[in-house]
Amino acid sequence: MAIHGTRGPAQLVLTASVARRYYLDGRSKVEIAQEFSLSRFKVARLLDDARASGLVRIEIGHPGSVDVELSDRLMSTLGLKHCVVTDTPDDVPATVRAHLGTAAAELLTEIITPDDVLGLSWARSVSAMANALERLAPVPVVQLTGALARPGVDDSSIEVVRDVARVAGGPAYFFYAPMAVPDAATAQALRRQPEVAQAFSRIDSVTRAVAGVGAWAPEQSTLYDATGEAERQELARRGVCAEISGVLVDADGKPVRSELTDRMIGITAEQMRAIPEVIAIVYGGAKVRAVLAAVRGGMVNSLVTHSTLAEALIAAAGE
Amino acid sequence: MAIHGTRGPAQLVLTASVARRYYLDGRSKVEIAQEFSLSRFKVARLLDDARASGLVRIEIGHPGSVDVELSDRLMSTLGLKHCVVTDTPDDVPATVRAHLGTAAAELLTEIITPDDVLGLSWARSVSAMANALERLAPVPVVQLTGALARPGVDDSSIEVVRDVARVAGGPAYFFYAPMAVPDAATAQALRRQPEVAQAFSRIDSVTRAVAGVGAWAPEQSTLYDATGEAERQELARRGVCAEISGVLVDADGKPVRSELTDRMIGITAEQMRAIPEVIAIVYGGAKVRAVLAAVRGGMVNSLVTHSTLAEALIAAAGE
DNA sequence: CGAAGTTCCGCTCATATGAGCGAGGAGGGC
DNA sequence: GCCCTCCTCGCTCATATGAGCGGAACTTCG
Numbered sequence: 120m121a122i123h124g125t126r127g128p129a130q131l132v133l134t135a136s137v138a139r140r141y142y143l144d145g146r147s148k149v150e151i152a153q154e155f156s157l158s159r160f161k162v163a164r165l166l167d168d169a170r171a172s173g174l175v176r177i178e179i180g181h182p183g184s185v186d187v188e189l190s191d192r193l194m195s196t197l198g199l200k201h202c203v204v205t206d207t208p209d210d211v212p213a214t215v216r217a218h219l220g221t222a223a224a225e226l227l228t229e230i231i232t233p234d235d236v237l238g239l240s241w242a243r244s245v246s247a248m249a250n251a252l253e254r255l256a257p258v259p260v261v262q263l264t265g266a267l268a269r270p271g272v273d274d275s276s277i278e279v280v281r282d283v284a285r286v287a288g289g290p291a292y293f294f295y296a297p298m299a300v301p302d303a304a305t306a307q308a309l310r311r312q313p314e315v316a317q318a319f320s321r322i323d324s325v326t327r328a329v330a331g332v333g334a335w336a337p338e339q340s341t342l343y344d345a346t347g348e349a350e351r352q353e354l355a356r357r358g359v360c361a362e363i364s365g366v367l368v369d370a371d372g373k374p375v376r377s378e379l380t381d382r383m384i385g386i387t388a389e390q391m392r393a394i395p396e397v398i399a400i401v402y403g404g405a406k407v408r409a410v411l412a413a414v415r416g417g418m419v420n421s422l423v424t425h426s427t428l429a430e431a432l433i434a435a436a437g438e
Numbered sequence: 439m440a441i442h443g444t445r446g447p448a449q450l451v452l453t454a455s456v457a458r459r460y461y462l463d464g465r466s467k468v469e470i471a472q473e474f475s476l477s478r479f480k481v482a483r484l485l486d487d488a489r490a491s492g493l494v495r496i497e498i499g500h501p502g503s504v505d506v507e508l509s510d511r512l513m514s515t516l517g518l519k520h521c522v523v524t525d526t527p528d529d530v531p532a533t534v535r536a537h538l539g540t541a542a543a544e545l546l547t548e549i550i551t552p553d554d555v556l557g558l559s560w561a562r563s564v565s566a567m568a569n570a571l572e573r574l575a576p577v578p579v580v581q582l583t584g585a586l587a588r589p590g591v592d593d594s595s596i597e598v599v600r601d602v603a604r605v606a607g608g609p610a611y612f613f614y615a616p617m618a619v620p621d622a623a624t625a626q627a628l629r630r631q632p633e634v635a636q637a638f639s640r641i642d643s644v645t646r647a648v649a650g651v652g653a654w655a656p657e658q659s660t661l662y663d664a665t666g667e668a669e670r671q672e673l674a675r676r677g678v679c680a681e682i683s684g685v686l687v688d689a690d691g692k693p694v695r696s697e698l699t700d701r702m703i704g705i706t707a708e709q710m711r712a713i714p715e716v717i718a719i720v721y722g723g724a725k726v727r728a729v730l731a732a733v734r735g736g737m738v739n740s741l742v743t744h745s746t747l748a749e750a751l752i753a754a755a756g757e
Numbered sequence: 758c759g760a761a762g763t764t765c766c767g768c769t770c771a772t773a774t775g776a777g778c779g780a781g782g783a784g785g786g787c
Numbered sequence: 788g789c790c791c792t793c794c795t796c797g798c799t800c801a802t803a804t805g806a807g808c809g810g811a812a813c814t815t816c817g
Contacts, residue, residue, distance in 0.1 A: 127548030128504050128522040128541055135498050135506030142496045147773060158797055176497045177461045179454050185447050187454030203447040222447055229446030477767055
């Protein structure tokens, strides 16, 4: 018997004919059986052979920049609600961010319905999404955390909530406050500010949120970079692995409470977990563990990312 | 609406997921519908979309040197019983002949059953097939025509019938006589020779035959090359287009009787048409019209050829 | 604001399909 | 040569599937 599971060229060609009629011309097996004077069972077996021997190849394709096959695999692997993986080359962070921003914007445009309430975290990737956003159902948009001013970085991104709300045509619940303040008392006071309180009161009704995911390492999280060395190490010692919209979690995705928690202005771990869908826009190979932690902890259940990270995530999740 | 028939990335990924489960994992639409909480109709529509948009690509493949897809197309186009097209490069005639010989030998090994009676024509391609033949059901093998000695060409091919019969392990009906003789009387006399008469008496019981196809042009038919200039032109004038085992037919495949016919030692047009399956081994781009004529006339109903000629045949048949 | 077209959805029912089974046939070991 | 085994084939019956239909929602005009 030949490698292909066929006996000779006639068999091979017959199989190919049957396969073409079935797969390409869309005829039914019964029709084909009649045409070739075979039993429909024989036709079915020929088709099985054709599949098994690789005579018929079925591929799930690449009609755009979205790697649908990889998206699907990542979605299944991590049990996500939505997943968009672009096959953007990942060498220039700004380019990746822009591409992912566009992809996320399209995703959001597609899935947001007028009944939703949208929450936005403070992150450059979220800002990139806002820039790419062209259309959105008229939903309320809620700011989930204070902003962190990064020296030398354009901070217009604080306007993200307002920008998105303008595109959507819905109310904006936003405030000007930092993500973390020096002490718990100040945080407490800030939270009582009318704009902050109003935004916070809406957090529990948020149905979909968009955030970034940071790893607890230099340059991998805005919050990390804004934290003092001693506290960084203390938090690292306590297992902090990922940061999502100011929420810190360990490798299992369990929230890590700390002194820093009380000084934060923003959504809590419990609130974040309660949001039905949290979409994270993530890029960079260093964030594998962080993303896995965020997903395992139920903080994030949708992803927009690029193929390199997606593959690394699938590989790492399999272990 | 996007080009792909999908509305956005989520739709795209969903479609891809469904397609993967259906086409790659072989799950049923009902199962998939349950998994994704969709109606099975929705799943069916997504799959239709996926096919229509090119998200799912199905190809009939090339697992060997046989171009199954092209074979199939040629078979359908010309209404052949069997068809084997190899994708042999067609620049070196001897190589092509050897490849086609092998392919034809495999085909014959596969389709000949012990109930068959095999007829063989005199042609280099048939000889090539005989050389490649390794196994054959024990059937009688019948010589269909006399041989034409070509100066400077190895004529051991007259032994083809004996060789094939030896491989098969069946009786051989062969004779030593030329394909054409100078006058009808000689032909008549030769036909009465015991070996010749015996072979001829078997022709009507032949169930499958293998032959070459010649075009009526220099170097395109052994018979043409062995015919005098005057007769060549006379026959060309009468529309001779193809030569199959000594039988001459016009462009419509209708036999052309002539003075030459009476001088031939071999199968007649009527006998050839009566053979259930005549397999022609053909190569060379110059034979397009000849092959079409032979097939249209019902002289040939199976083909072993190479991709260039196959494509030309399909193109020419479509006109 | 209303009407008409358009699209999308899920139903019914006839048909196609797959799983599993037993009969028949070919091939191999004794 | 004979028997045994393995393989192939086509059947039955439960299930999956496709065609066509009518209703709902959404658009697009007037």
